[in-house]
Amino acid sequence: MSPKTRNVTQKEIARIAGVSQTTVSMVLNDRDGSNVRIPAATRERVKQAIEQSTYVADPAARRLAGLDNQILGVFTYEPALSPESMDFYGPLLNGIERAAEEVGCDLLFFTSSPVEDGRRTLFHRKTRLRLADGCILLGQDMDGDDLKRLVDERFPFVAVGRRDETTARVPYVGIDYVTLTDGLIRRAVELGHREGVYVHRDGDSPTARDRRGQIVAATESGTLHFTPVAVADDDVSAAVAAVAAGGATVIFAEDTFLAEDVAFALAAAGIDLPRSVSLASLGEVRGHSIGGRVLTGFQTPRQQVAAEALNLLQKLVATPADEWPGLDTQLLLDGTLELGETLVPVGSAS
Amino acid sequence: MSPKTRNVTQKEIARIAGVSQTTVSMVLNDRDGSNVRIPAATRERVKQAIEQSTYVADPAARRLAGLDNQILGVFTYEPALSPESMDFYGPLLNGIERAAEEVGCDLLFFTSSPVEDGRRTLFHRKTRLRLADGCILLGQDMDGDDLKRLVDERFPFVAVGRRDETTARVPYVGIDYVTLTDGLIRRAVELGHREGVYVHRDGDSPTARDRRGQIVAATESGTLHFTPVAVADDDVSAAVAAVAAGGATVIFAEDTFLAEDVAFALAAAGIDLPRSVSLASLGEVRGHSIGGRVLTGFQTPRQQVAAEALNLLQKLVATPADEWPGLDTQLLLDGTLELGETLVPVGSAS
């Protein structure tokens, strides 16, 4: 064995076949035209040489030569493959993998990004971002500056989850939480509820605003009056207090984890769910239940969101940046209501 | 294909700082010596220019120039992120992600590899394998030719799971199933078992051989006599028949899925588990139970396996290929027995 087997290159193939490196490249890429012509005999000879060797094109060189590489980046602001995040990321990653397989792309996970303030940093000195043709961004709350810079640099990317940056038009695929939230509010009204508590976190993400917007609208129109309760550190006692204070017959929680915390706190306070008070989550509820009851909330098509995001990214990659303004780069998918068993007609307590 | 978005390059920085591209490179890499010297003033000026711009090194160019890229490949012979494979791949991927984060590497998933005969192909015309500094191989049964070719080409890689190719010395990190299997056999003997059935698949992977080897050894030494039953297409009826035929007081299944199938078939046949017959799996049993009972089997440190694999890979990448023979590249980790509740003393039926 030779001490250092360098990779077999086009030049090597060329030497074997007795042609130039250019010719090898032309054969590999099936180039032919008035400018460049290669007779079948030569073509065959080169192909033979390639076949007998173990030649594979060096992707770095391809990339440097300006070609796309069929590599799409995946950036997550938190670890993506940990057991805890699997609940959220799992369906998304699955959708991404399937779509990537479909279109023949490899996936580059930027696991190396240095962590600052508990979040990964997209841009840093040695980022391999540019090795990818484009990038999918995942995460509950993204960095607005990152998004702006990506837009400015005309780097193809798609955010998963709705964004509404004012500084730049960010491509995204998300879920239509406005319609879903609205649907759940109407359902509650149908069941006779008029007074509710909205338990939410302090965060200010676009999707959080979407939900809150509908809550506020319902309150202002008098359809269903909500008392907002912000919780920090998963301390939902204030929410329970608000219910105990009377009046409210239903609790809406911003997400399912919060709903579970509330359910636990209610049980501890001796408040019977759902007979004394109903509960619904404004998030995905599949796989979650409250004391054996199916939690009322949403079913969100996350695999589909991921797949659409990847398709959109592919489209961006394939389109010259100056034509992007003509594309429809912001997409919301419909979810469905899970009526569940924790949102019941008001007055069931009797 | 989109036209190359013009990025900030070293040449651009050089123009701004009024120096040459070489100098910029030197500053970036902190090069200094008798050969090349850069006074603090110039150094500072260049650093300023870099700071003010959005320069990031082009990974393709770095790679082409022969440097490490801090990118490690992950190749799985089946889809890695699907819900079904999460049971097996999840802990491994988690370990890999954590270790990659630790050493500052990005992960490239070869999701594009064309599928032939239901398995992905590692080597193909446009494989991006070489973009990675090295590669982790995952999968129940790998392709021997792939492994040989990787060794021949001196490409740094580590297989997860023990390998014993005769044609090449394959680096791997696996779990010591020999000791584990031996432990479970001794346990069964302690509990009075003398006659068993070994339910296994047709596969011929090294780890399958490891287990079978111990089964055969126990049979030949008379410690515990096993009747082997090979099953295909998850049809375990033959195994049940072998038990019903009498004699056997315990069933060992090659893996946990098989064990679950057997448990189901036993129940259907009206054979009481574990009173009439004991059952143990020669695989990871965490998260699996049989009718509320903890399944007897192994607990395997899969996160740790993955982490060790990645560390080993890092070591290979950092070591010149001609020094590899001096490295210890084959590592087996210890698992622990899960005594469980399905392997019980013989004669519990009375």
Next chain:
DNA sequence: CCCAAGTGATAATAGGTATTATCACCGCGC
């Protein structure tokens, strides 16, 4: 016979970074 068009293939170059070899200049001692 000579120009034009056609044919087959190659030299030259771009792309961005890292390294090696080289260069220009200055001050100093003799």
Next chain:
DNA sequence: GCGCGGTGATAATACCTATTATCACTTGGG
């Protein structure tokens, strides 16, 4: 005046592929 070591920086090159421009040679037409 001249070599000489030291200093600061750069030109040249390699890495590998894809593309553009170019070249050598042939053939047909006038």
